[in-house]
Amino acid sequence: xxxxxxxxxxxxxxxxxxxxxxxxxxxxxxxxxxxxxxxxxxxxxxxxxxxxxxxxxxxxxxxxxxxxxxxxxxxxxxxxxxxxxxxxxxxxxxxxxxxxxxxxxxxxxxxxxxxxxxxxxxxxxxxxxxxxxxxxxxxxxxxxxxxxxxxxxxxxxxxxxxxxxxxxxxxxxxxxxxxxxxxxxxxxxxxxxxxxxxxxxxxxxxxxxxxxxxxxxxxxxxxxxxxxxxxxxxx
Numbered sequence: 034x035x036x037x038x039x040x041x042x043x044x045x046x047x048x049x050x051x052x053x054x055x056x057x058x059x060x061x062x063x064x065x066x067x068x069x070x071x072x073x074x075x076x077x078x079x080x081x082x083x084x085x086x087x088x089x090x091x092x093x094x095x096x097x098x099x100x101x102x103x104x105x106x107x108x109x110x111x112x113x114x115x116x117x118x119x120x121x122x123x124x125x126x127x128x129x130x131x132x133x134x135x136x137x138x139x140x141x142x143x144x145x146x147x148x149x150x151x152x153x154x155x156x157x158x159x160x161x162x163x164x165x166x167x168x169x170x171x172x173x174x175x176x177x178x179x180x181x182x183x184x185x186x187x188x189x190x191x192x193x194x195x196x197x198x199x200x201x202x203x204x205x206x207x208x209x210x211x212x213x214x215x216x217x218x219x220x221x222x223x224x225x226x227x228x229x230x231x232x233x234x235x236x237x238x239x240x241x242x243x244x245x246x247x248x249x250x251x252x253x254x255x256x257x258x259x260x261x262x263x264x265x266x267x268x
């Protein structure tokens with residue numbers, strides 16, 4: 034597998050970057066493929082903590098809940114499976130700034146990525162939808178309210194979905210100050226894609242919030258991956 038070579042994006046940051054993908058014959062064994070993506074795309078020497086086990090679990094089709102501090106490498110837990118599994122990965126994100134940051138980073142690595150949110154013009158949204166329909170995306174960051182629109186869900190039903198990642202998953206908890214009611218409706222989306230692995234990620238989750246993530250997002254059987262947090266906000 035060669036390291037992807039990205040094409041420059043036009044102004045506006047909504048370009049769909051072109052990248053070489055893992056050849057179908059190179060997808061197994063899963064652990065080897067994940068390591069190659071880690072080295073050749075992200076340029077990292079090895080996994081940290083429970084990253085490898087979580088990533089292998091999701092690549093194999095399992096669900097997961099990931100509790101890791103900011104900077105702890107939780108994004109790799111869905112980004113690497115997204116590049117190892119066929120189809121496009123949907124990443125639910127509540128903040129436009131976070132989407133832009135991830136799109137900028139991944140684009141520079143040559144990954145085919147885009148973000149769909151309210152900051153885009155109609156023409157920009159149409160371009161991304163076209164890329165999605167034509168299989169020219171590896172990852173798509175989407176605001177939760179847009180992801181639940183009936184016309185968008187209908188389009189997704191005609192698309193091969195690699196996985197669904199729920200970033201900032203603590204937003205589902207009504208006990209937290211970051212509560213987003215749209216997160217409570219995400220199981221409606223999941224029902225349309227049975228068998229697609231789901232991974233919920235957060236840097237902040239006390240016991241009640243963890244229970245809310247598992248219960249409200251229907252992740253009862255999900256593998257739990259965690260890393261000790263320096264300020265003990267994950268416990």
